[in-house]
Amino acid sequence: MRSRTFGRTGRQVSEIGFGAWAIGASWGHVSEDDAIAALETALDAGVTFIDTADVYGDGRSEKLIARVLKARGGQRPFVATKAGRRLNPHVASAYTGEALQGFVDRSRDYLEMQTLDLVQLHCPPTDVYYHPEVFAALDAMKAAGKIADYGVSVERVEEALKAMEYPGVVSIQIIFNIFRQRPIERLFQRAIETETAIIARVPLASGLLTGKMSAATTFDASDHRQFNRHGEAFDVGETFSGVPYDVGLAAVEKIRPLVGDTTMAKFALKWILMFEAVTVAIPGAKNAEQALANADAATLPPLPDETMAALKAIYDEDIRPYVHQRW
Template identity: 55%
Template sequence: MDTRRMERLGLDTSVIGMGCWQIGGSWGEVPESDALATLHAAADAGVTFFDTADVYGNGRSEQLVGRFRRERPAGSVFVATKMGRRADPHVAGAYTLDNFRAWNDRSRANLGMDTLDLVQLHCPPSPVFTTQATYDALDTMVAEGRMRAYGVSVERCDEALAAIERPNVASVQIILNAFRLKLLEEVLPAAVAAGVGIIARVPLASGLLSGRYTADTEFAVDDHRSYNREGASFDKGETFSGVPYDVGIAAAQEFAGLVPEGVTPAQFALRWIVDTPGVSVVIPGARNAEQARANAAAGSLPPLSASQRDAVAALYDRRIREHVHASW
């Protein structure tokens, strides 16, 4: 497994991490035994970075990650969690020090950690990113020993750029995959210049880039790929990267044609992200141990060639750009 430095965190992380939304909820049910086996399979394959959130399964994901962490050798697992989506209503005014402390207390209990490794604001309303009080409160949380560092998870490139300007923001989590390329223009160069880590989420466009789905694929009613295609529950960019499903299926079929022999479309998609300058770690989800191992294997594949990257860019321009580029 290749590793990469996150400068502001002072952390060397595996380039392939694991996103733990799937083991919490909103992707159909994953039994506890399967979830733990998936986490351990990822770690056994060299994954060191695990990303969760307090709202995934209403705390279930954090609890499972905490249990898993206690079962691994000390210091071998880095846990990033997120806070803010518990606010009801989810408005900028809810992002206060008192609420941060309450959310943080809950996450520390779920994870069984006195000091959290990394806490990210979980896609807050845009004004939060330009409010000084937000960062003052986060600095206070670090000073109180509640967390080692903080970052942000964002929907939009302008939100990422606003956060990168802040001196103590350690990381920005943002959607990046072969169907979402806008952040290559400004966000990634700015992050490199500032030493801010980039955590790439939704790397397979909610599974589209795995090549496993067709126009007739049906998803469970409790799977966000059924109920959130138009953003009914949260930003629609989180579901299939905001690409209309029929467009995404056709583009994914063409994408699969670019994949070399012996590599799966998912691994090719992950390696494309790993090879993108400025990316620190990519966090695919997994529902079982086999998926976790396959994802991790992308971290040791050879880099993509220039012609392969050019082909991905051309596919994006031809099929995807008009649907997503102006929106996020």
């Protein structure tokens, strides 16, 4: 497993991380045993970056991570969590220093960490990025030793660019995959210039880019791919990357001949790693087999230039009209 530098923090993290949403909630039923096995397998395979959030199973994900890391002992991996989505209503005016401190303290308790490695604002309303007092509150928590660093998880490129104006923001988490290529245009160069880490989330477009789905695929009622198809619960861009399901399936068939002698999931993850600005991609895993396959993507050789060009052409022709200017 190769490592990359996590921006200005100087810390080294594995280029394939572990996205811990699925072991928390909203991806159908995942047993506790499967969740623990998935995380253990990822760590055994060299993963040193875990991304979670306080709302993933209302703390279930954080607690499972703490249990696994405590049992393993040794050098602890980099653990990033998120805060803000527990606000109800989830509005910009609710992002107060007091509220954020409460969320951070609960995560410190659940993760059993005196100082959190990284806290990310969890896709806040756009107006939050125009309130410097929010970032001042994070600075204060850093000064108090409750967090080592902070970043933001964003929906839109413009939100990322605005957030990077705050000197304390060390990382940007954003959806980036073969079906969401807009970050390449402006964000990535700016991230390189400012040494800001990029965390690529939803790297497999909610499973579309595994190539295993079809029109007949069904999803559990507790799976966001069933209940958030049209943005009923949160931003629709988080589900299938905002691409209409039938459009995504058709584009996958165009990608399939390019994959070669690996799986489409590994191929799609390797595509992300082809970009220098990306620090870590965070695929989720619901079991040990998926976790091992994700980690193995880092071993693939670089994709040829002609393959990269073909994937861009598929994006431009089939996907761009649905997502490019929206996020």
